Amino acid sequence: MTAGRFFEDFDVGQELIHATPRTVSAGDASLYLALYGGRFAPQSSVPFAQALGYRSAPLDDWLVFHLIFGKSVPDVSVNAIANLGYAEGQFLAPVYVGDTLRAISTVLGMRENRDGQSGIVYVRTRGLNQDNVCVLSYCRWVMVRKRDPKTPYPVSDVPDLAPYLSPEQLTPPAQAYHSFDPHLSGGNAFWEDYAVGQVIDHGGGTTIEDAEHMMATRLYQNTARVHFDGAFQAQTRFKRRLVYGGHIISIARALSFNGLENAFAVAGLNAGKHIGPIFAGDTVYAASQITDLVPIADRSDVGALRVRQRVTQNVSAEQSFADPEPSACVLDLDLWLWLPRRP
């Protein structure tokens, strides 16, 4: 059995080729739908997607993210204490049923923690399809246990990650959105209809079930023990299984349909933090604040919306935008989204 990498097993510049390649199927898309309930039209309807120029219905962006993330777990975060943050996440090309995804990570930096027990490892993970097209690239940093706390690691090599993607760093989708039909998509608001500062409460919440987060996490072939082994977890300070943080990201995306019905794709993950643990039985709510609104050069059909998306536990998320340090907030995302422009 593979014990997984400890802090000392990483090297800056190291390339990690992750197992296992995965052909994405219609079954994966259906399960994802049943787990989150997404209603964004291009992902739901092949004819709707094809009318925009997609080859077929694209997979939900976060499904792609989780599949790639899952592959990196055995090599990057099996011995992780915490998943600390994300940066520079770029969704670069649509992924379709039948595509085969694989993942590669590069170690960007390392830094030992003061107590000598652990350190922080920074990686860039890239997801590639069967044609070697990079469909996703993102950075994350995790706190990893040291194998031997007595061996100091004197070098500190913290990479210079952008606090957010500038609009120029986004890769506009290759499709054309002039004919995006708001009757079919379920929402009347186009890119022009949002305003910076606006807070959108996405409404009703979702109560988390163990069976659901475990099925989701296995669907991503993410086998981190903390999500599955209840007997082991009972002996930790958490007392029970931890929900994979990505599960909450996908719940937020699905809830965000209420108010962001036409935000058909995620363009970028500027930053993201899993602030607190989530357990089965918790009910989560989501709200978004529009923080920027940028047109795209030479594109009259599509624009980018920057949003702060927050998930709260057992209380409404909308209020979290009034508090400077919202206490019940469990997830805080800074995203770029694509929206069609008003025809």
Next chain:
Amino acid sequence: MTAGRFFEDFDVGQELIHATPRTVSAGDASLYLALYGGRFAPQSSVPFAQALGYRSAPLDDWLVFHLIFGKSVPDVSVNAIANLGYAEGQFLAPVYVGDTLRAISTVLGMRENRDGQSGIVYVRTRGLNQDNVCVLSYCRWVMVRKRDPKTPYPVSDVPDLAPYLSPEQLTPPAQAYHSFDPHLSGGNAFWEDYAVGQVIDHGGGTTIEDAEHMMATRLYQNTARVHFDGAFQAQTRFKRRLVYGGHIISIARALSFNGLENAFAVAGLNAGKHIGPIFAGDTVYAASQITDLVPIADRSDVGALRVRQRVTQNVSAEQSFADPEPSACVLDLDLWLWLPRRP
């Protein structure tokens, strides 16, 4: 965020074009199978279905119903207090993997309740495939909150709905059932073998799980809050999440295989009532009584069976047919089913 229509927002004659179109996939059919355990042969085996003349294995009729129903929720019943009844439900054409479904409702009638707080809205909902073939049409009526109880709504426009579909209103399936193989289908009883008055106990029950009814309901893109938001529901008189009534219909259909093994399709929904709420932890049972048996003109291969199908909570369903007012009954359906005739 869309607040949804209140009673005052409906108009008789109004047409509601529902979002989101949905391409049905092999994954949807598998999930449906895993959620209910259906064993009807044409839906399970492509060669079995093709031998009868189907293009491929047709989807379960109630899966089609729930997909269409789910689309109507945001426009019709987000502010509903109760889903009161169904009538004139006709299953008109098979739906296959790869088909794209959309839904349109027409407001048939409206009537204010005496207390002025709410009213009843009657709609006909139609499901269409990518070729604009109507695959399903049914009426339902829901009790909807008024936005402002002080504004009276004096007109009362109750549509004249048939108490049940006459056999002539059924659309016989276009396939030929002479070669329906009872060894493969798992049952020896053909249309001729049933008798009016006969009660069939469908046997063992199913215990409901929150994870299962939520996955089912999301699969149908039905996002009514009562099914998902446990924290919100804890403050209602129900104290917990309500199971989508359609989930119980599908459980009844799957259980009904025991005794109705060759009832390969649902022909019509004459009437249906969700009598009481169902919660996770409840165990439900089903039984059917044959109430009519009609041959179909010019068809020696297929006949229609009318059944009263009842679901009970925590007690056997068979007994409900002895009681005039069965207390534990949570669902009461009046259906037409298709069965092959004895060759």
Next chain:
Amino acid sequence: MTAGRFFEDFDVGQELIHATPRTVSAGDASLYLALYGGRFAPQSSVPFAQALGYRSAPLDDWLVFHLIFGKSVPDVSVNAIANLGYAEGQFLAPVYVGDTLRAISTVLGMRENRDGQSGIVYVRTRGLNQDNVCVLSYCRWVMVRKRDPKTPYPVSDVPDLAPYLSPEQLTPPAQAYHSFDPHLSGGNAFWEDYAVGQVIDHGGGTTIEDAEHMMATRLYQNTARVHFDGAFQAQTRFKRRLVYGGHIISIARALSFNGLENAFAVAGLNAGKHIGPIFAGDTVYAASQITDLVPIADRSDVGALRVRQRVTQNVSAEQSFADPEPSACVLDLDLWLWLPRRP
């Protein structure tokens, strides 16, 4: 409603043609993945599988087993008190998405129990695809209730089942494994790298959920009441639903990836025993001991590994190989596995 066969309804030599044929879909494979989290490369990636000579990604062997087993339940074990054992299980050909499976059982033997209340029935069950290729063949014996304890059954006809399959009885896979890529598959150990006597602890466990084992068991169209009817089970000595034993076999297979990453297929089921019942809430662990290592004639690319695979409840499985009678062991399998040889 079919009451199912009692002991007296079986005859040695009898052939039982099971309902319902099933076309396996991409959705079935995805659900299976979400329920267990398998990471074996040929089952996960179409290009990986095709590079070895498979037509597409083969289904997990145990998914095939459960689908065939499920079909036999209404005819063989609806009135079973216990599923006592397996022998001579041979996985004979890959099954792919789109294949249609059916099952036939032959009664091999019968023996009444001393108390006259029940007897043991031995069957061989075969799974066939749409081309009548036998993809799986195995024996099992079950204890079945007698309809009438007063009628004695004097004949005792116990078949002579092999205690295990000799290597010559295995059907080597038709594909070529010279190019099996350990970077993509996620493990460096080839057939040569294992040693007889070696015990592999497969690591972290899985906590069982009612929603998951019920969805799995329904996916296999196995409708044995004990798995679903919680109200009925509450009145038995078990007090709750029993988990289908095959669910535990599949959990063991998925867990065994840690340490047996390249064991790409199951070759044979020599023997298997479900030692104790498993319930939702239990956490199960798996470990394997290598008991034999045999080369295959004229094959330099693939070898067979015989393993004893044990699943324990709430305690580590590794230790069960130290105890002669491990108390917490709930499943004990004797398997042949296929592994690529070191190139």
